[in-house]
Amino acid sequence: PELKNFERKQMDRTGDGFAMAYWAGGVIEPVGHTKMLHDFDAGPASMCDMPFLAVNRKGERFVNEKVEMSLMNNYLKDEQNAGHYSQVFDSDYMTQAKDWPGHLYSPEELKVYMPEVPGEKTGVFPSLINTHSANTLEELAVKLECDPKTFVASVNRYNELCKKGKDEDFGKPKSKMVPVLKPPFYGIHRRMRISTLCSGILVNDNHQVLDADGKEIPGLFIVGNLGAGFYGGVDYPLTVFGLSLGRCYTFGYLAGKYVAKL
Numbered sequence: 001p002e003l004k005n006f007e008r009k010q011m012d013r014t015g016d017g018f019a020m021a022y023w024a025g026g027v028i029e030p031v032g033h034t035k036m037l038h039d040f041d042a043g044p045a046s047m048c049d050m051p052f053l054a055v056n057r058k059g060e061r062f063v064n065e066k067v068e069m070s071l072m073n074n075y076l077k078d079e080q081n082a083g084h085y086s087q088v089f090d091s092d093y094m095t096q097a098k099d100w101p102g103h104l105y106s107p108e109e110l111k112v113y114m115p116e117v118p119g120e121k122t123g124v125f126p127s128l129i130n131t132h133s134a135n136t137l138e139e140l141a142v143k144l145e146c147d148p149k150t151f152v153a154s155v156n157r158y159n160e161l162c163k164k165g166k167d168e169d170f171g172k173p174k175s176k177m178v179p180v181l182k183p184p185f186y187g188i189h190r191r192m193r194i195s196t197l198c199s200g201i202l203v204n205d206n207h208q209v210l211d212a213d214g215k216e217i218p219g220l221f222i223v224g225n226l227g228a229g230f231y232g233g234v235d236y237p238l239t240v241f242g243l244s245l246g247r248c249y250t251f252g253y254l255a256g257k258y259v260a261k262l
Contacts (some may be wrong), residue, residue: 002234003035005082006073009193017226018200025217026201026209029228036195036236037073037083042130043113043188046103051176052087053158059141059151061158064170070238073192083192086144088155089178090185096178107133110186116143130189137185144187155180198236198244200226207255223255224248 022028039048051065056076062085063075076083089096094104111117112124113131121129134140141151161167162179200222202210207227209220230247237243 002074002077003194003197005077005079006037007083007191007193009038009041009195013196017222021201021209021220021222021226024209024220025211026220026222027212029199029202032199032232032234034198034231034233034236035073036198037070037192038195039069039072039190039192040128041193042128042190043087044103044105044110047087047105047188048102048190050087050097050100050102050104051172052089052093052097052178053155053180055086055088055144055146055151055154057081057084057146059144059146059148059154061154061169064167064172066172066176068238070235074235076192085190086146087188087190088140088144088180088185090180090182092182093178093186100176107186113188132187132189133184134187135183135185137180140185140187144189196225198225198231200228202229203227206258207251221255221259223252227251 018028039045049069053061054063054065056062057080063072067075072085073083075081076085091107094106097104105113110131110133111119112121113129114133115129116132132140132143134143137152137155138148141148144151157169159179159181161169162177165174165177167174167177202214203222204210204216207221207223209217209222211217224247225244231237
């Protein structure tokens with residue numbers, strides 16, 4: 001249910017493997033449906049985890065921006081936001097964020113992501129062209145499809161906290177609190193879509209499918225992301241690189257060795 005307001009990022013995934021195992025008596029994992037919602041759907045992907053000021057569709061700040069991309073979706077799953085939010089920064093961002101993880105794109109490099117800048121958008125999908133600049137916060141709010149009054153109030157409050165050197169609202173570290181003061185102002189309107197679900201059919205240690213009574217179904221084995229009980233949470237952890245592929249390779253190998261001995 002928590003995914004009903006998100007768009008799908010991959011199409012034509014019909015779930016045939018899940019359906020076949022279910023028809024054979026398998027049981028779908030009851031809780032902990034791990035999901036991938038990778039936020040590469042606007043602007044440079046290398047800047048999506050940078051903790052610039054973030055606002056929702058109303059123009060309100062809603063989160064400690066240090067939250068990783070893989071967890072951000074939990075704050076945006078309502079019908080109004082539906083995975084949409086915007087990163088906001090001013091013209092000093094190249095200096096302010098130079099030591100942050102990730103890779104900054106210069107104002108010139110950002111132009112390929114800006115719909116108001118004329119010229120061919122080489123190497124960029126049309127859906128990624130949603131970065132904007134403006135000389136006033138009110139103008140930027142309109143481009144980001146936010147309520148200008150709410151947006152300006154959010155930026156002013158954030159600037160006030162930056163001046164205090166303490167994030168009293170969400171607890172972001174002082175080192176990542178940079179004000180939005182100097183025009184032109186920039187905004188990247190991002191959206192999260194469902195990449196995939198990594199939950200599935202209950203299995204035993206050998207990846208043999210279990211029925212509703214927890215008993216093994218003879219001759220039926222599944223591996224990879226068809227199997228349940230691996231991730232232990234609702235979000236796919238991006239802290240362990242290659243986790244999904246590694247799981248497929250490893251348990252495919254181990255299940256194959258087991259089946260070969262039967």
